[in-house]
Amino acid sequence: MIYSTKPSRGYHSVVIVKADSPYKKLEDLKGKAFGFADPDSTSGFLIPNHAFKQQFGGTSDNKYNNFFSSVTFSGGHEQDILGVLNGQFAGAVTWTSMVGDYNSGYSVGAFNRLIRMDHPDLMKQIRIIWQSPLIPNGPILVSNSLPADFKAKVVTAIKKLDTDDHACFIKAMGGTQHIGPGSVADFQQIIDMKRELVTAR
Structure with missing residues (x-):
């Protein structure tokens, strides 16, 4: 299993909203537009999808029994964050280690990457309102057919x-x-x- 530089065996899926929005918890996003990253992403869809199905019922196809007004795949974690900042989504998912300095976007993850690119004040512009349990970091794999x-x-x-x-x-x-x-x-x-x-x- 691959570890990051900080003492963490994994990372988290998180739901973010704009810092100046009224949304404080997942339930506050009822009737709002929501963004996932990619249907093949563990933190950008698989984990939050499972949590939303348990909490609201339904599936992403029926917007979790129409809890959200729309559910869109943006194509990536950074696109989800930018979608929240520009008002395309009221809330969206991304991933982060939740380890290290908050203002730096934590040790690794989409926040950290965007901050290093061209959004130095990102963490002042967003708020995390939901986080998943720890998701294990990716493994190094070898084929079972090998001796x-x-x-x-x-x-x-x-x-x-x-x-x-x-x-x-x-x-x-x-x-x-x-x-x-x-x-x-x-x-x-x-x-x-x-x-x-x-x-x-």
């Missing part, structure tokens, strides 16, 4: 690179990250949610 001894060697090599040449490890993993043990059980709820969606189609 057990080869899989063990891959794990050993990755761990060794992390400890022996962390600068190289950072480049190989695409950012400042660490690794730790993980199992299918860590991701079972996500797997079940995805299967439920596929079955319903």
